[in-house]
Amino acid sequence: MSLRSYVVTRILMTIPMIVLLLTIVFMIVRVLPGDPAALHFERNVTPEALEAFRESLGMNVPIWEQYINYLIGLPQGDFGLSMQDFSPISYHISQRFPATLELTIYAMLFAVLFGVALGVKAAKNYDTVKDYTIRTFGIVTYAIPVFFLGMIFQFIFSIYLGWLPTGTRYSPRYDPPDTITGLYTIDSILAGNLQALAISFGYLLLPALSLGMVLSGIFIRLTRTNMIETLRMDFVVAAQARGLSDRTVSFSYALKNAFLPVMTMIGLQFAALLSGAILTETTFSWPGLGTYLVQRIAHRDYTAIQGTVVFFGILVSLVTLFVDILYAYLDPRIRL
Template sequence: MSRSKALQYYILTRILLAPLMLWTIVTIVFLLLRATPGDPADAILGNRAPEAAKEALRERLGLSDPLWLQYLNYLGQIIRFDLGSSLSSQGLSVWEVIVQHFPATVELTFYGMGVAVLLGVGVGMFAASHPGTIFDAGGRLFGIITYSLPLFWMGMVFQLIFSVQLGWFPLGTRFPVGAESPTTLTGLYTLDSLLTGNLGQFLTALHYLALPCLSLGLLLSGIFERMVRVNLKQTLRSDYVEAARARGIPERRILFAHGLKNALIPVITVLGLTIATLLGGAVLTEVTFSWPGLGNRLYEAITLRDYPTVQGIMVFFGVIVVFASIVIDLINAYIDPRIRY
């Protein structure tokens, strides 16, 4: 089988398996929500509400039906692309909640991933180009520490140092309270402020974005640092690199043109696997910094026992992870002709 045919077969298989993976996510979230203690009627109406009112609410929400019937009804909604109505945001559907909060999460994850890639690749490349030195040991230590630190703890330490003690950055939120936010075009404050030509709003948005994206980026930078350092070390010891040195090619050119290019191939693969970690990290970061994104909204929905919102957001995140993994596989196959499926 030719490489192009094999790749087409692999992508088709992944696409056909995507509904199965999403069904697994839907089923697990559905069962876990109903296995945990708590009653949505109590969360919505309060513990002191009359029992008759609570029972009427359960009937209206379908929570009094048998579990298997609730499950089948929800699967039917998913098939119709109907995520239901939010219980904690009266008058809003789950799709409207996602559209309202997702741009903030996109902005945070985009800048956080940028910090992770730049810092992780930079430190990993510098450590690998100085093997056996203090820089190599420092790079190894950097990867271990950043990978193992709890994200919420690191975010609170940043808040304590840079917000409370030094006063350089705000404690949280996305924009100053009472200030006019950028005109909504894409929902991304930094991009919208640039598109409308408002430099002041752009700098303000970056100021509020700095600590959250640095916290999220540091968490992921350790993954990239370790991958780049290990693979670049192996690449720089390969025969074709030694041959390039023998021809008198400058070391800097060897590092970037020969070593780093090949060392980044496994990093791109890991990038796809990092999407799920990135979304999970975004939830913790948004809660820590009161960032009004989809992760923070998911946390609130879990606290309020808002079944439709939790299930809808998790399905939405699941679609993103599945789609991103397929795209990364395509990119990886394109840049590395040696890959076979």
């Protein structure tokens, strides 16, 4: 199968998966016990006000018509209106998503660099004390709940040592950098504002370190397993026999060939981080989509919950599609 045919096939498979996801989320919100409109007012509401509220949100028509209207609006970026203040949910997503994306990028960067480096170290020292130590470290870090690790880091580096802030995204004493990309570190670099860059990194460090540390355990184990197999292959042995340095053999020969499964895991975990950083954001009061979702749940804002979950689902589907296509491009055997 050619790469073009594979890409077309994967896209055609992704479309019904996204539609199924939208349908499931839409129906779950609609079949939950109680009337969302009545729950919004709780008590002391007139029938006229209740009906006007339903009409403003498009909930006064049959469910099938609501579903069609929702599908028509999604391609235009219309995720509906919030039940709390009738503001567009797409606006809140656009305001919150850059914070989640920035946290995810730096957490993933730390997890990959740290995890791959330790995985290579463990493979090169197979069946030694270093190997056992690194393996144990990878298991422990992956088993620790991210919110618990985050609280430990807050206690050590923020409360006890006073080196780093306990939470939020930026110091309230300073104005954040001018919005260009929405990522404070990138915006600070583009604006040439070194003070804003230092502040942004200071507030980003602990949540990114907590999330990345937990995730690094996956890359330690995956890199170690693939490196052990690759180091035993003939082309690696031949490179060692030619007198190449250990660093060249490990990184230019072995790791390059063992990295394909790791790259796939990077894509999948990146997608999972985008939608699963809720605990980290809540622990550090990080103003991303995770904390927004928690706030909407607390306010029983069903339309905002639906819109946020659908956005996460579409995002994960698209990232997974991109990873599959990239993997097929790098490894033609996938297309067989």
